[in-house]
Amino acid sequence: MATFQTLPGFRDFYPEDLAKRTHIFRLWRQTAAAFGFAEYDTPVLEPLDLYRAKSGDEIEGQLFGFTDKGGREVALRPEMTPSVCRLVGARANALKRPIKWFSIAEFYRYERMQKGRGRCFYQLNADVFGEPGPEAEIELIALLVQCMRAFGLTDKDFCVRLSDRMLWFQFLGSLGLDEPRIRSLLAAVDKHERSGDDAFKGYEESFGKIDDELKRRVLGFLGIRSFGALEQALGEPGVSAAVSGRLADWRKLLDGLGAMGLGDYIQVDLGVVRGLAYYTGFVFEAFDRKGELRALAGGGRYDDLVGRLGGPELPAVGFAVGDMTFALLLEERGLSPVVSQAPDVYCILGGEAERKAAFADINRLRAAGFRVDYPMRDLGFGKQFKAAADSGAKIALIYGGDELAKGIVKMRDLVDRTERDFPASGVEAAVRGFFEGG
Numbered sequence: 001m002a003t004f005q006t007l008p009g010f011r012d013f014y015p016e017d018l019a020k021r022t023h024i025f026r027l028w029r030q031t032a033a034a035f036g037f038a039e040y041d042t043p044v045l046e047p048l049d050l051y052r053a054k055s056g057d058e059i060e061g062q063l064f065g066f067t068d069k070g071g072r073e074v075a076l077r078p079e080m081t082p083s084v085c086r087l088v089g090a091r092a093n094a095l096k097r098p099i100k101w102f103s104i105a106e107f108y109r110y111e112r113m114q115k116g117r118g119r120c121f122y123q124l125n126a127d128v129f130g131e132p133g134p135e136a137e138i139e140l141i142a143l144l145v146q147c148m149r150a151f152g153l154t155d156k157d158f159c160v161r162l163s164d165r166m167l168w169f170q171f172l173g174s175l176g177l178d179e180p181r182i183r184s185l186l187a188a189v190d191k192h193e194r195s196g197d198d199a200f201k202g203y204e205e206s207f208g209k210i211d212d213e214l215k216r217r218v219l220g221f222l223g224i225r226s227f228g229a230l231e232q233a234l235g236e237p238g239v240s241a242a243v244s245g246r247l248a249d250w251r252k253l254l255d256g257l258g259a260m261g262l263g264d265y266i267q268v269d270l271g272v273v274r275g276l277a278y279y280t281g282f283v284f285e286a287f288d289r290k291g292e293l294r295a296l297a298g299g300g301r302y303d304d305l306v307g308r309l310g311g312p313e314l315p316a317v318g319f320a321v322g323d324m325t326f327a328l329l330l331e332e333r334g335l336s337p338v339v340s341q342a343p344d345v346y347c348i349l350g351g352e353a354e355r356k357a358a359f360a361d362i363n364r365l366r367a368a369g370f371r372v373d374y375p376m377r378d379l380g381f382g383k384q385f386k387a388a389a390d391s392g393a394k395i396a397l398i399y400g401g402d403e404l405a406k407g408i409v410k411m412r413d414l415v416d417r418t419e420r421d422f423p424a425s426g427v428e429a430a431v432r433g434f435f436e437g438g
Contacts, residue, residue: 009119019339021122024323024330025104027150028124032102035143037126040101042083048073053309054082054278064108064119076108080125081302081318082309088129089311097130100139116294116325127318129306134249136317137282137301138256144286144297144319145265148326152335158286158296161269162253165300166281167246168273171221174240175214181207183277189222190275224270227254253282278302284319288329296329297321342392345431346414347374347399348384354399361397361409361427368428370435389414395434397427 006012013021029039045068051059065075077083080103088099103125110119126143128136141160148158165186172182184203191199200210224230227250234244257266274283283300287293299319306314330336347362349355358374365372373391375384381400388396398410408421411430422430 007119009113011118011120015341016339019341020327020337021323023337023339024151024327025122025124028104028147028321031147031150032124032126032143035100035139035146037100037102037143040084040087040103041105042077042080042087042103044077044106045074046077046083048075050082050086050309051075051078054305062109062111064110077105078107078109080105080107080123080320081127081305084125084127084318085306085309085311085316088314088316089306089309092129092306092312092314095129098136099129100127101129102126114294116322116328118324122323124321124323125318126320127316129314129316131317132303132315134253134256134282136315137253137284138260140299140317140319141253141257141266141284142260142262144284144299144321145262147321148286148296151330151337153329153333155264156289157329157333158265158288159267160265160284160286161267161272162282162284163268163270163272163274164246164250164282165273165279167243167250168221168270170240170243170246171234172218174238174243175217177214185218186273187275189218189271190273192219192222193271222271224268226268227251230268230270249282274298274300278305278308280304282317286321292332293328294325296325340392343371343373344393344435345370345372345395345397346388346391346393347372347397348381348388349374349378350381350400350404351378354401354404357404357424358397358399361424364428365431368432370431395431397431 032039048060048063048065051063059078063075063078065073068074084101084103088095088101104122105125106120106122108120111117113119124147126140128140141162145160168186168189169182172185177185181203184206188199188203200215204210221233224233230250231247233239234247254263254266254268257263272283272285274285279300280303281301284298285295286297287295297319299317301315301317303315304313306312306316327336345365347358349358362372362374373393375387379387385396393414396412396414398412400410403410403421403424407424409424409427409430410419410421411434412419413434
């Protein structure tokens with residue numbers, strides 16, 4: 001008989017694994033709600049053209065795409081940004097701005113698997129629409145940092161590397177480069193940390209050997225790691241006034257994050273440009289300080305995308321945090337949630353009459369929010385007490401023949417093994433009193 005397994009890159013979640021995932025999602029939801037973000041969701045299946053419109057035909061190689069029974073070209077969503085732009089664009093005129101939305105959803109990409117990356121994964125996505133200034137970046141980066149701090153992570157564990165594609169375009173444009181050369185150089189910058197000078201091969205294949213002075217200027221800009229160094233670089237001869245003027249937005253962003261007490265989490269890093277060409281301004285990525293993991297999160301400004309996907313022109317900034325790499329970071333820092341699924345109460349049952357008497361109490365306690373378990377089959381008292389201890393419950397309620405005859409229920413504290421009796425009519429009050437310390 002065939003043995004079936006999950007497909008490569010897909011995951012099963014056994015109860016203990018799902019409990020950890022649920023805990024992560026719960027803290028993410030609480031944090032987003034504290035920032036005033038509203039939750040939304042979209043279909044997992046979207047028209048393939050939605051992703052083509054955002055990323056071009058090359059995206060198809062990364063998708064789980066197919067033709068459905070109605071002859072439509074569709075794909076399992078690989079990301080949320082096109083979908084949320086579709087939603088916002090459809091109702092943009094009716095939505096109060098700024099629009100602050102978030103989602104936690106599953107995504108699918110047919111790509112090479114590696115540590116922290118599968119073919120199905122979950123992401124927290126958060127976006128602000130309708131705010132053109134760096135105030136939106138302040139809000140989103142603060143949310144990103146708090147989504148990690150909520151688990152006990154500190155600035156010793158991660159940082160947010162901040163860069164600016166608009167500034168790169170302005171800087172390279174001031175050096176006399178046209179848009180195709182700028183985009184090719186940004187692709188090289190994106191690869192430089194991993195590939196070194198080999199990253200420039202693509203540029204040289206298209207435009208010839210890179211000029212030594214241009215390469216020096218690009219590598220110098222790429223190496224900037226502080227706002228002071230950025231100010232100094234933008235004061236060099238040949239840099240336009242427009243480039244220098246961008247510093248005002250940088251000051252507002254960094255001052256705002258500093259005023260929130262988040263300055264220690266922010267690292268200016270012009271080597272971050274993010275490979276997605278639709279970004280139009282500030283870009284940022286969260287990284288593990290030890291450098292052992294892939295990027296934990298990434299995002300940036302994409303002011304043109306809502307319009308490109310059929311909606312009105314609307315400024316936007318967003319980020320995404322993936323669950324797989326984030327969970328690895330929590331494990332490596334000893335912060336992975338320990339989630340108990342133990343019942344609060346375990347009921348020890350005598351014969352059939354005692355079982356029927358207990359069922360009413362069990363149902364009332366569950367309706368009141370207590371986790372209650374009991375043996376489904378008739379077992380001896382010894383086996384039941386062992387099952388109660390093994391379950392991890394705090395207390396056992398004992399429904400024996402003697403207790404039923406006296407109109408009482410016995411409560412045993414399964415930690416200190418003390419016992420006390422109370423009237424059968426007062427079960428819920430007694431249990432509530434125990435857990436409230438009464």
